[in-house]
Amino acid sequence: xxxxxxxxxxxxxxxxxxxxxxxxxxxxxxxxxxxxxxxxxxxxxxxxxxxxxxxxxxxxxxxxxxxxxxxxxxxxxxxxxxxxxxxxxxxxxxxxxxxxxxxxxxxxxxxxxxxxxxxxxxxxxxxxxxxxxxxxxxxxxxxxxxxxxxxxxxxxxxxxxxxxxxxxxxxxxxxxxxxxxxxxxxxxxxxxxxxxxxxxxxxxxxxxxxxxxxxxxxxxxxxxxxxxxxxxxxxxxxxxxxxxxxxxxxxxxxxxxxxxxxxxxxxxxxxxxxxxxxxxxxxxxxxxxxxxxxxxxxxxxxxxxxxxxxxxxxxxxxxxxxxxxxxxxxxxxxxxxx
Amino acid sequence: xxxxxxxxxxxxxxxxxxxxxxxxxxxxxxxxxxxxxxxxxxxxxxxxxxxxxxxxxxxxxxxxxxxxxxxxxxxxxxxxxxxxxxxxxxxxxxxxxxxxxxxxxxxxxxxxxxxxxxxxxxxxxxxxxxxxxxxxxxxxxxx
Amino acid sequence: xxxxxxxxxxxxxxxxxxxxxxxxxxxxxxxxxxxxxxxxxxxxxxxxxxxxxxxxxxxxxxxxxxxxxxxxxxxxxxxxxxxxxxxxxxxxxxxxxxxxxxxxxxxxxxxxxxxxxxxxxxxxxxxxxxxxxxxxxxxxxxxxxxxxxxxxxxxxxxxxxxxxxxxxxxxxxxxxxxxxxxxxxxxxxxxxxxxxxxxxxxxxxxxxxxxxxxxxxxxxxxxxxxxxxxxxxxxxxxxxxxxxxxxxxxxxxxxxxxxxxxxxxxxxxxxxxxxxxxxxxxxxxxxxxxxxxxxxxxxxxxxxxxxxxxxxxxxxxxxxxxxxxx
Numbered sequence: 001x002x003x004x005x006x007x008x009x010x011x012x013x014x015x016x017x018x019x020x021x022x023x024x025x026x027x028x029x030x031x032x033x034x035x036x037x038x039x040x041x042x043x044x045x046x047x048x049x050x051x052x053x054x055x056x057x058x059x060x061x062x063x064x065x066x067x068x069x070x071x072x073x074x075x076x077x078x079x080x081x082x083x084x085x086x087x088x089x090x091x092x093x094x095x096x097x098x099x100x101x102x103x104x105x106x107x108x109x110x111x112x113x114x115x116x117x118x119x120x121x122x123x124x125x126x127x128x129x130x131x132x133x134x135x136x137x138x139x140x141x142x143x144x145x146x147x148x149x150x151x152x153x154x155x156x157x158x159x160x161x162x163x164x165x166x167x168x169x170x171x172x173x174x175x176x177x178x179x180x181x182x183x184x185x186x187x188x189x190x191x192x193x194x195x196x197x198x199x200x201x202x203x204x205x206x207x208x209x210x211x212x213x214x215x216x217x218x219x220x221x222x223x224x225x226x227x228x229x230x231x232x233x234x235x236x237x238x239x240x241x242x243x244x245x246x247x248x249x250x251x252x253x254x255x256x257x258x259x260x261x262x263x264x265x266x267x268x269x270x271x272x273x274x275x276x277x278x279x280x281x282x283x284x285x286x287x288x289x290x291x292x293x294x295x296x297x298x299x300x301x302x303x304x305x306x307x308x309x310x311x312x313x314x315x316x317x318x319x320x321x322x323x324x325x326x327x328x329x330x331x332x333x334x335x336x337x338x
Numbered sequence: 339x340x341x342x343x344x345x346x347x348x349x350x351x352x353x354x355x356x357x358x359x360x361x362x363x364x365x366x367x368x369x370x371x372x373x374x375x376x377x378x379x380x381x382x383x384x385x386x387x388x389x390x391x392x393x394x395x396x397x398x399x400x401x402x403x404x405x406x407x408x409x410x411x412x413x414x415x416x417x418x419x420x421x422x423x424x425x426x427x428x429x430x431x432x433x434x435x436x437x438x439x440x441x442x443x444x445x446x447x448x449x450x451x452x453x454x455x456x457x458x459x460x461x462x463x464x465x466x467x468x469x470x471x472x473x474x475x476x477x478x479x480x481x
Numbered sequence: 482x483x484x485x486x487x488x489x490x491x492x493x494x495x496x497x498x499x500x501x502x503x504x505x506x507x508x509x510x511x512x513x514x515x516x517x518x519x520x521x522x523x524x525x526x527x528x529x530x531x532x533x534x535x536x537x538x539x540x541x542x543x544x545x546x547x548x549x550x551x552x553x554x555x556x557x558x559x560x561x562x563x564x565x566x567x568x569x570x571x572x573x574x575x576x577x578x579x580x581x582x583x584x585x586x587x588x589x590x591x592x593x594x595x596x597x598x599x600x601x602x603x604x605x606x607x608x609x610x611x612x613x614x615x616x617x618x619x620x621x622x623x624x625x626x627x628x629x630x631x632x633x634x635x636x637x638x639x640x641x642x643x644x645x646x647x648x649x650x651x652x653x654x655x656x657x658x659x660x661x662x663x664x665x666x667x668x669x670x671x672x673x674x675x676x677x678x679x680x681x682x683x684x685x686x687x688x689x690x691x692x693x694x695x696x697x698x699x700x701x702x703x704x705x706x707x708x709x710x711x712x713x714x715x716x717x718x719x720x721x722x723x724x725x726x727x728x729x730x731x732x733x734x735x736x737x738x739x740x741x742x743x744x745x746x747x748x749x750x751x752x753x754x755x756x757x758x759x760x761x762x763x764x765x766x767x768x769x770x771x772x773x774x775x776x777x778x779x780x781x782x783x784x785x786x787x788x789x790x791x792x793x794x795x796x797x798x799x800x801x802x803x804x805x806x807x
Contacts, residue, residue, distance in 0.1 A: 030696060032602065033761050053760065054698065063698065064728040134512065134612055205612045232517040234541065236702030238760045254726050256396060256477065265727050268700070272547075273718045286547040322706055322758035323537060324509035324516035387743050388716070388724050391736050408799065418797035421806070422780070426746045426794075428805055429775045430739060433678065433768070435687025444807035457807050473687060476732045 004175055004182040005189060006155075006162045012044040017178045018087050022123070025059050026089040027052045036088065047090050047157070050133035051314055055095050055244035056088055057102070060118040063241075064265040067114065067251070072258040082117045087174070090127045093147040093154075094138045094312040098244030099124070100150035104306045105247060114264075123170045126151035128193070129200045135315030137206040137328055143312050145200035146193070156193045163189050206315070208331045214303040216338040217296055225333045230287040232323050237268035239317035239325070240294065245310045248274070269293050295330060345399035345465035347373045349458075350389060351446075352382045352417070355406035358448035363455055370455040371462040374402070381405065382443075383416030387427045390441065395476045400440045400465030404457065407445040417445070439464035440471060487531060487565075487593070487660050492523035494563045494589060494658075503563035503591070504542050506535040512610035513601060513617065517542065531565065533617045533624055536598040536642060537706075538752040539564055540573040543583050544711035562588055567595035569644065571653035572750035572785030573708035578655075579790055580748070582711055592656025594664040597637070597645035599624065602762070604640045608633065644753030644766060646670050654786055674767045675774065694734040696761040699727075703765055704741060706758035709748050716740065742768035747776045747793025750785040 006014055018024050019039055026045035028037040035054035039045060068077040103119060106112040129136070129145035138144060148154055153171035156163045163185055166172040175182065220226075240246040250267035253260055267274055270291075275284045284290050302310035311327070318326050351357040357378050363370060375398075379385060382405025390401045403424055405417040424443050432438045442464070444457045495503050507518040507528040515534045519542075520526050543562060551557045566574060574590060577583045596619045608615070608626060615628035623637040638646075651664045678686055701717065704710045716724045717737065725740060726733045741755075742765070749769040756766040776782050779802050782793050 030692070031762055033696060064730060134610060231519045232542075234545065234702060234705040234758070236705040236758065237698075237700035238702045238758075241698050241700045242760060250727065252723075252727055254476075254728060263728055265729060271701075271718070273720070285549055287545075318510075320760040322702055322754075322760075324514040326510035326514075329510045388736075388740060391739060392724070395732055395736055408803075415797060418799065418801070419794070421801055421803055422797055423794055425779075425802065425805055426772060426775065427743060430743055430746070430768070430772060432683070433686065433771050434690045434735070434739060435683050435685070437683050442807055443805065460807055473691070474732055474735060476726075 002166050002172070003185040003190060004164045004166075005158075005185045006164055006182055008161055010181045011162070014178055014181050015039070015044055015089070016042075017181065018089070018174070021177065023083065023086045024089055025056070025086055039089075045089060047127055050129075050131060051092055051094075051136075051316065053316075053320075054242060055098065055314070055316070056091050057095070057099065057244050057247075059086065059088055060099065060122055061102070061115055061247065064263055065114060067262045067264060069259070069261045072260075082114065082121070085121045085123070086118075087123045087125060089125050090155075091124050091151065092129060092314070093126050093145065093149075093151065094136075094143050094314045095244045096124050096126050096150035097138075097143050097147055098150075098312045098314070101245050101302075101306070101308055101310055101312070102247045104308070105302075108305075123152045123174060124150060125171075125174070126154045128154055128156040128197060130157050130196050132200055132204045133315055133319070135206055135318040135328070136204050136313060137208060137315065138313035139201060139204050140207045140210060141309050141311050141313045144197070145204070146197040156196055158189065158192050158196065163193050206328050208328050209335060210299070210309060210331070212338055213331065213334055214300050214309070217300040217334065220334060220337055221292070223337055225330070225337055226288045226292040229325060229330055229333075230291040233270070233287045233291055233325055234323055235270055235272070235287050235290070236322070237270050238320050238322065239327075240268040240270055241266055242316045242320055244312060244314055244316070245298070269297065291325075295327075295334070299331070299334075343466060343470060345373055345462060345468075345470075346397060347375065347400045347402060347458075347461055347465055348393040348398040349374050349376050349402040349404065349461075350379050350382070350385045351376055352405040352412075353378055353380050354412040355410065355448050356382075356404035356444075356446040356454070359404075359446040359450045359454045362448065363451035366451045368451050368455045370458045373462045373465075374458055381411065381413050381416035382420040383411070383413065383418075385420060385424065387423060390424075390427060394436070394440070394471060394474050397475060397477070399468070399471045400442070400461055402442050402444065402457070402461045404444045404446050404454075407447055410447060436474070437468040437471075439468040483661055484530065487591075488526045488529050490591060490658055490660060491520060491529055491563070491565075492526040494591070495520050495526060496523050499560050500589065501558060501560035501562055503565070503589075504539045505529040505565045506531065506537070506539070508614060511612045511614065513604060513615050529565075531593055533597065533599045533619060534601075535567070536601070536753075536757055538567075538570045538573055538708050538754045540566065540570050540577065540708035540752075541706060541754065543574070543577065543588065544708065545705070561586070563591060564588055565591050565593055566653050566656060567593055567598070568648065568650040568652055568654065569750055569752035570708075571655050572650060573752055574785075575655050575788050576709055576748055576750055576785035577711075578788045579785070580792055585788070590653065590656040590658075592653030592659040594652045594659065594661050596651065596664050597641050597648065597667075599640045600642040601757070603642075604635075607635065607640060642753060642757075643674065644751055644756075647672055647751070647770070650786075655788060672770055672774070674764065675771050678767065679771075690735070690738075691731060693763050694738055695731050696763055697729070697734045697738065698761060699729050699734065699737065700760065702758040702760065703755035703763075706754040707745070708752065708754065709745060709750065710741075738763075738765070738768065741765075742772060745769055746772040747780075747782060748784050749773050
């Protein structure tokens with residue numbers, strides 16, 4: 001029951017089966033962007049993409065979420081009911097890995113109930129990469145086109161059919177639920193998968209040698225490379241908002257009359273007011289400090305604290321930066337400066 | 339549209355002309371619809387387009403901005419600036435699909451109590467025709 | 482394009498004592514990308530390029546620099562900044578001068594007559610971007626793409642950026658040095674994007690923008706990429722009062738986009754940076770162009786053409802149209 005084969009003409013029936021029981025989130029194309037959205041009834045998601053524009057972190061960590069609502073003069077708070085179980089279909093291994101990395105933070109000193117509840121209620125159905133994108137470099141930061149970290153079930157496209165491998169109990173339960181659509185995978189299927197994955201791994205063109213970077217970054221605090229990199233930076237939040245491992249948030253109150261809600265929303269360390277103190281002092285006054293912080297957070301602070309690089313090499317920040325600030329290029333410069 | 343729908347109108351009136359005009363309408367016992375929520379500002383030039391936007395976001399079905407006639411501004415030229423600014427706002431709102439009947443601007447002087455009545459009547463009628471403005475409301479969404 | 486001359490002029494400019502740096506374009510790290518570069522010395526000028534890929538508007542960097550307090554006893558750096566400008570970029574600079582956002586003495590403009598830049602998305606659709614760098618240049622009737630040693634000719638209208646189809650100022654309207662011969666302005670097409678929307682009903686327009694604005698993730702790259710969005714205290718960063726909530730939903734997104742477009746009313750230089758920078762491909766240019774069109778047609782004003790002009794919203798004409806007033 002761990003490795004099964006799903007014929008591609010059974011794909012829509014398989015999706016229908018999942019959708020019948022749980023809320024299914026899948027990549028949906030809106031114009032030329034792609035993001036995870038709840039699947040409409042009868043819709044069949046296409047799995048023909050390299051990487052979604054917006055990472056699936058939005059499902060477990062929505063850009064804006066209400067923490068509670070209140071009414072002035074009333075002692076009780078209304079806490080939202082977190083949605084029930086969800087299945088995420090077609091999650092790339094890098095994005096799933098990102099979720100397991102971010103989870104470490106949300107479990108750290110205090111357990112974050114909102115994130116963890118959503119995360120626990122989600123079953124991640126991964127889709128192994130067969131054709132990596134231009135700027136993918138997952139193999140350099142500990143991932144791979146078929147990395148299973150964080151996933152419950154891994155799908156691999158074998159041409160005619162998908163190979164489904166259950167990795168956790170949740171994944172097994174999914175397979176059991178859809179049993180009548182699946183066949184036992186023949187012995188050769190796993191070898192075939194290895195071939196697909198091996199080819200994908202070879203197709204990853206970008207790489208960066210991260211050894212020594214976490215240890216070396218503190219020594220480069222005042223290095224001119226930060227000024228050089230930040231000079232062209234616009235200071236927008238594209239790289240951080242679309243990063244699967246970026247997890248910073250801000251909490252704000254929205255009040256209208258006597259009612260209000262406290263909500264949290266993504267924040268970006270590339271914004272000036274991210275570190276702005278009430279006094280007016282800003283410890284990261286320019287884009288130089290902010291850029292330095294972004295790299296340090298991913299490749300230094302997070303490593304010190306959780307022993308893993310908070311970057312999964314999905315390449316989104318490289319692809320989408322309007323002024324071509326290239327993370328791989330920055331890391332190469334860091335490496336050179338060490 | 340149901341018969342009972344009563345639109346919620348936010349009106350920004352300049353202190354020197356329109357507010358006094360509305361006051362005159364009141365003291366002269368001119369009857370006009372009570373759907374208007376008046377906010378007094380010192381000059382129509384003080385009306386920030388974001389006021390209009392915020393009013394719509396917070397539940398207004400229509401917005402009215404009223405000031406002195408051109409040339410009569412207490413501050414000489416405030417209403418000329420307002421005219422340019424809000425004329426452009428009206429074009430923009432129409433372009434994104436906000437019904438043009440939801441936003442009006444008028445010149446009402448301190449002596450025009452009867453004109454004030456007509457302006458309010460027109461604003462309220464237009465907003466009533468346009469119906470409740472749900473789309474833009476802040477609280478509609480995951481509140 | 483005479484790159485030799487460009488590099489030589491740039492090198493001369495940055496060698497002057499009163500010049501801090503020159504902002505230009507250099508080849509990016511992969512594919513068709515071009516990144517801004519800050520040339521400090523004559524050697525640095527050797528990387529400069531100017532090609533149809535140089536879409537970004539460098540005027541943004543004039544006002545993007547954070548103004549930190551100057552330590553006691555030190556003089557602020559008053560050296561000039563040199564800048565490469567295309568036609569649309571120069572309009573942004575002119576508008577900055579009109580608003581007194583910069584001083585004329587602070588900048589040296591190196592004008593580059595431009596035959597139109599490409600839309601990266603269109604180019605990628607036709608010739609998918611790989612890691613290997615591609616070089617694009619103008620040629621008669623189109624563009625020439627060189628990559629992997631292969632040469633391809635692409636017809637002009639296939640990949641030309643939308644803003645360039647509508648461009649009426651291919652030559653810099655203001656410059657200190659001009660490199661290359663002036664370009665003959667081309668026949669502009671009607672602004673189909675805006676006109677199509679104008680013909681729709683109010684409800685259809687609302688539906689259209691609802692779909693577009695719902696995509697927004699509020700990364701503010703449109704604001705930051707815009708050379709004319711440079712307020713020290715932006716309403717979006719303000720915490721008291723909060724004009725537009727940080728929450729990302731359709732209502733706040735619409736308020737944000739209306740406010741952004743409105744703030745550029747009568748100011749937009751139509752350089753298309755907002756649209757280009759948007760990771761969600763929201764057609765922000767349509768909003769800006771619609772307002773620019775209204776301002777042009779109704780008030781006879783055009784932003785960023787005359788450095789002596791008064792800002793549109795800080796001036797008035799007693800005879801401004803008022804047919805919308807009750």
